[in-house]
Amino acid sequence: MKQLTLPAPAKLNLFLHITGRRDNGYHELETLFQFLTIADTLEFTLNDDGVIRLNSDSPEPIALADNLIYRAAQALQPYCANSKLGADIKLTKRLPMGGGVGGGSSDAATTLLALNQLWNLQLSPSKLAAIGLALGADVPVFVHGQATFARGVGEQFLPATPKESWYLVVHPQVHVSTAEIFQHSDLPRSTAKLPEPTRHCSDLAWLELHNDCEKLVCSLNPQVASALEWLLKYAPSRLTGTGACVFAVFSTQQQAEQALRELPEQYRGFVAQGVNHSPAHVALAQALQSE
Ligand SMILES: C[C@@](CO)(OP(=O)(O)O)[C@H](O)COP(=O)(O)OP(=O)(O)OC[C@H]1O[C@@H](n2ccc(N)nc2=O)[C@H](O)[C@@H]1O
Numbered sequence: 001m002k003q004l005t006l007p008a009p010a011k012l013n014l015f016l017h018i019t020g021r022r023d024n025g026y027h028e029l030e031t032l033f034q035f036l037t038i039a040d041t042l043e044f045t046l047n048d049d050g051v052i053r054l055n056s057d058s059p060e061p062i063a064l065a066d067n068l069i070y071r072a073a074q075a076l077q078p079y080c081a082n083s084k085l086g087a088d089i090k091l092t093k094r095l096p097m098g099g100g101v102g103g104g105s106s107d108a109a110t111t112l113l114a115l116n117q118l119w120n121l122q123l124s125p126s127k128l129a130a131i132g133l134a135l136g137a138d139v140p141v142f143v144h145g146q147a148t149f150a151r152g153v154g155e156q157f158l159p160a161t162p163k164e165s166w167y168l169v170v171h172p173q174v175h176v177s178t179a180e181i182f183q184h185s186d187l188p189r190s191t192a193k194l195p196e197p198t199r200h201c202s203d204l205a206w207l208e209l210h211n212d213c214e215k216l217v218c219s220l221n222p223q224v225a226s227a228l229e230w231l232l233k234y235a236p237s238r239l240t241g242t243g244a245c246v247f248a249v250f251s252t253q254q255q256a257e258q259a260l261r262e263l264p265e266q267y268r269g270f271v272a273q274g275v276n277h278s279p280a281h282v283a284l285a286q287a288l289q290s291e
């Protein structure tokens, strides 16, 4: 295999509870991840000069050394017996950056999955997830590729099967710093741990759950508050991750598309379906089958 094109899907945190804080400052979370059908696209072409090149159409350029795609590829190079193996990578960016839909983490995970194949490394999913965790807390979820109830700081996973609803995701066009939210003194940090996580994930009792970052993010960013207020006129709605994106849940694509048509022009938005198997894994399996 010399070429591989894979999606890097978005995620939503259908809820996000903060249940404590560790001595190192990191927060203990309980959160439900589901993938979306909207994705960045990454095209990988094997080269034999040992160099990793990235060609990105991203509207917000990132220095190569900071790009999670480049960092993921670099993290795999020590596992390559043949030091002449490199990759030319083309990124088509569709996901809003730093919006709580996980685009950077997903790009990193797709890079790990693709180069594991192209460089024939045969690293297990657990090994790839461990390499990914060093790049970001959400990377392992994208590497495993299954909707997940996660506990701790990105290290305890239970497969989940939330309803594959349709979502209208709205980006209020502001940037929220994850680190700033987690450092804030007003962030609630003591939500009780869920007694029986699997029950909550399979029947999607998520309306009874919440996102502990939502109130603080809304109070610091009036644009997020007003986007959420607008969405709530249409359907149950919530913040994803630490924002800035907010989402509303609909039973049908038509309902979500209808609300999108009425989106005020100061926001950006898209409609996508929630899926419990990552589109990256579906595409990888198809590529391997047609080999
Ligand atoms: C909380 C989530 C939920 O999906 O938010 P989003 O980034 O998606 O909005 C993520 O796990 C975020 O993951 P990621 O964005 O990779 O965060 P990291 O780079 O690992 O951490 C950024 C900063 O947030 C704080 N942080 C992050 C995760 C965590 N469980 N506790 C923390 O206190 C730390 O101060 C850290 O330095």
Ligand SMILES: Nc1ncnc2c1ncn2[C@@H]1O[C@H](COP(=O)(O)OP(=O)(O)O)[C@@H](O)[C@H]1O
Pocket (backbone or CB within 6 Å): 062, 066, 067, 068, 069, 096, 097, 098, 099, 100, 101, 102, 103, 104, 105, 106, 107, 241, 243
């Ligand atoms: N390929 C990439 N795509 C998006 N963001 C990236 C990428 N590489 C590095 N980053 C950095 O990671 C940060 C978090 O990215 P992203 O995953 O989009 O945010 P979030 O976790 O809030 O959804 C961005 O603000 C950006 O600085």
